[in-house]
Amino acid sequence: MRISSVTVGLSVSDLVAARCWYETVLDVDGPQLDPVEGIVEYDLGGCWLQLGEEAPTGSATAVLRLGVDDVHAERARLVELGLDLPDVVHVPGVLDVVDFPDPDGNRLSLYTLVD
Numbered sequence: 001m002r003i004s005s006v007t008v009g010l011s012v013s014d015l016v017a018a019r020c021w022y023e024t025v026l027d028v029d030g031p032q033l034d035p036v037e038g039i040v041e042y043d044l045g046g047c048w049l050q051l052g053e054e055a056p057t058g059s060a061t062a063v064l065r066l067g068v069d070d071v072h073a074e075r076a077r078l079v080e081l082g083l084d085l086p087d088v089v090h091v092p093g094v095l096d097v098v099d100f101p102d103p104d105g106n107r108l109s110l111y112t113l114v115d
Contacts, residue, residue, distance in 0.1 A: 007041070007048040008064055010106045015040065015053035021103055022051065024081055063099070063107040071096045071112040090114075 012018035019040060023030060026049075031040035038053040049064065068074045075085055075098050088098045097111040 005048065006046070007050050008062070009050040009052055010062075010064065010102070010104075011054045012051050012102070012104050012106070013053070013055055015051060017103065018051050018053075022049070025078060025083070025102075025108075027077075063109050065109040065111060068110050068112055071098055071110050074110050 015038060019031070022028075022042070026042065026044070028042060031051075032043045033041035035041065040051050042049045042051075044066070071088055075088055078100075079085055083100065085098055085100045088096050090096050091114075093114065095111045095113050097109055099107065099109045101107055
């Protein structure tokens, strides 16, 4: 199998509210694609994020994990914007990571690899 693209799709209950939340968290101006009513897509550089308006089932097990240059700085930025995030967890020799939900309960994770 030769993979040419990866898209992670998340269900959201209110697309307008989700767009605002994700655009704030991801620090982007808007989606790159708006293919059909009820769906928007963001190019995250190596992966696409697709938000689709439908009632989340609450049984999702996937996690959108995003590597960032400085997880501590990103956490501080999000806390300053009013998000309630737990402390960054340090896994010695591996990574620093913070996990948190979006307003619909989808799981996100920011991480920075450590030397």
